Amino acid sequence: MSARDTTLDVVQTALRLLPWPTEPGLRRVGDPGPESPVLITGNYDLTVRRLIRSLAGIDAWLVVAPSQGINVWCAAAGGLLTSNQVVTALKTCGIAEHVRHRRAILPQLAATGVIATEVSRRCGWKLRFGPVYADDIPRYLAANGRKDDSMRRVRFEARERIEMATAWAAPTSLVAAVVMWFVQVSWILSAIALVWLMSIGVFLVFDRLGRGRWPLVWAASAVAPVACVLIAGGSTAAVVAAVVCATLTLAVLTFDFAGSTPTEGGSHFESKDWAITLDTDRCVGVYSCWAVCPEACFERREDLRKVELLHDDRCIKCGACVVQCPQDALYFATDDGRRIEPETIRRYKLNLLGSRAVDTGGSGALGEPREALHK
Amino acid sequence: MSSIVLMRILESAPDRYDAGMRVLSLGAVPRAHRAVAAAAVWRPGVRVLEIGCGTGALTELLVDAGAELVAFDQNPEMIDRARKRLDGSANDRVTFQDSTAAEMDRYTQQSFDAVAAGLCFSEMSASERAYVLRQVYRVLKDGGRLVICDEVEPTSHWQKIVHLAVRIPAGLLTWVITGTTTRALVDPCGELRRAGFRICSEERSWLGTLAVIAAERAT
Structure with missing residues (x-):
């Protein structure tokens, strides 16, 4: 190289x-x-x-x-x-x-x-x-x-985690450094270090904490600004630093890891209600879903010439299976019976359901009329 | 939060495209579109093909000038916007097609009087542009016109310096606002000549970064 x-x-x-x-x-x-x-x-x-x-x-x-x-x-x-x-x-x-x-x-x-x-x-x-x-x-x-x-299958090992942490930490620490330039020049290095530590820490552990991560992050967001003020002795600069810390932790708190990691399919926001759904009657065993699923959610049932959606707990809602299925046997649906049709998914390819859900009017209407779609 | 912001920026890009282009070009793009329409539709009823119609800013002007128009774009959402932009009667004089420029081989040879393209050659790769120019040559009638407006590299020294200074921030801004990346054309007239066209006129904006070029299919 x-x-x-x-x-x-x-x-x-x-x-x-x-x-x-x-x-x-x-x-x-x-x-x-x-x-x-x-x-x-x-x-x-x-x-x-x-x-x-x-x-x-x-x-x-x-x-x-x-x-x-x-x-x-x-x-x-x-x-x-x-x-x-x-x-x-x-x-x-x-x-x-x-x-x-x-x-x-x-x-x-x-x-x-x-x-x-x-x-x-x-x-x-x-x-x-x-x-x-x-x-x-x-x-x-x-x-x-x-x-x-x-x-x-998509992997998310230490190497990929550190790469993603770097991708977020590098631009963020640049911004933090610029802010600190105006606040207190001597804090620039500490601010950068803080950003990198938080990024790497978050990306290494966020999905391993499961539901327990929210109280931890809340606690950190409360403790960090207080610590800053205490260490700096209550000056104006310390207050600014506290605000910066709080903002950073808030950013982490509300961060939706869908899109930045290959393991989450939208923990909050509109995408969380939608789940991949298989219409078994339509499935004829083409297995295109099985071939493209990056989380191996599907199992082939050669005896029935159908797939089974066995591991939908791993689904990250990327929609690849919906897009490829020639039988339109897969779609997104909510518990209360709303659905997004395959043609809508094919048309509005955007980030793990974001605009797809919005463009059905959020009401779960059956999507756009077919004539407007790709021929 | 952060990823949601990025997502919203990207997905609302088509809505902002027109306004973004107007602001980023300081009003030069609408002027250039008017010049393209005037050159491409030299008399009412000419048959025009528009490449990459987008939200229909140029489409509207071509129809108003009296063209009988076929307009295509590879993004069906953009076509929806273009349709909405034209009023009912204007819509009857346009056939919109959901197609890429790479599929221009679907059009009959020598079937158009003019081909118009606004800000789309700079979004193409060099090989794509070469292919599209071959197709434009094929579908144009003898003496037919190709009229484009596009982002170009300036030629004078002071313009080059200004361009160099603003290129990176302007490129970032364009990407954030409109969700497109473009590369200014280095030698558009040369590319057109090599594809068999004769340059009739070339006009540039005062910073030298936007050009309207009218060319004729040499026979």
Whole structure:
């Protein structure tokens, strides 16, 4: 890895909440030929560079689709990486002149936004959802496109947690430093340290505390400002510091980890009432939901030619299963009988239900009329 | 809280797009749209194809100028907004299509008098733009016009310095307000010439960052 790569990795990880676009188009990895595999990803620079690194020793074509410089999962969930961008990339990058086949592999996490059957109808390419992680692609290719369970699930280990903590702490500590510049210059380092400690602490433990986390955070938000005032001896600066501390803790308190972590599907806000629901009568055993679910919520029942929604407690409401199901057998519903239809989910791809719930009028009407949808 | 704020910013982007563009360009975008409509519709009844109609700001002007219009956009929400923007009678003279520019091969060759595009080439990648220009050439009749307005890199030195100074903050602001990232076109006239067009006119805003270019399909 070159020094430039390392520097870019660090900067882009710290500022990953910003878009980092790279030029979309066709890249050669190794020395690909007319039968080499075609991989598709978004134009988020960090991903593209990591992907190319993890393909060392493999000959492949890489089609970089325009996702506004946003990573695959966020772009797919937010409507920036959809069938449109994939069709555009495949048709305009020139790949058709280089390969004899028309098969392409997408990251599994693109399944929230890209409808495989639609892309095939619109431009003739057959899409498969590959592994979640680029690191698994060599193993996936060697196994002729068979995914084992570990390739299908999103992980949230220490490394990913620290990356996300960094993404929040870096810009926040910048803001904290600027504020402290005006309040008390000598506190800048302490403020930065506080932000980093809080971020890393929160991301390492938030989901392990379960329901117990709220009293703890409340206690911290009460104790921290008092401690600040006591240590600084009650000056104006101490009061300002107390306000900053309280604001920070409040931010943590109300932080919805959906979208920042792959383990929560909206702990509060409108999304919490909606649950993924399977209409077993409609299911005919295509298993597309099983293939794209990043939390392995579904089990295949080959004997019945149906799936079972066995682990819906793990569901993070990304909607990938709803979007892909050719039978429209999956939808979101509430306990009191409101539902959001698959067509609405396909149309309003936004962040774990946010605008989908809103755009049904919040009333649970059956969504938008079909004529207005993607044909 | 924080993620909800980001989410709200992103999902309300289409609502803010028009106002955002007006403010960010200091009023230059509406002026440029008027210039595009005037150049693309040189007489009532010309058949025009609009690429990336968005919320319909340019669409409305093209129809008002008397075009018989086919307008497409890849975002169906944007098309809904464009439809609402036009009043009933104007809607009859536009056919809206939910399509990407990469699917322009659906249109019959030499079937349009003019092609108009407002602020969408700068949202395309270089390879996409090359493809789209080939398609524009194909669907235009002999001597047909391509008229675009778009964000461009300035050419004079002082304009370059100003542009460089505001590019990063302006880019951030644009992303936050409108949810789009654009890259100013470096040599739009050169790209058009290489695609087989003859440049008829090029007008730039006073900062040199917005251009209206009218070109003719060379035969």
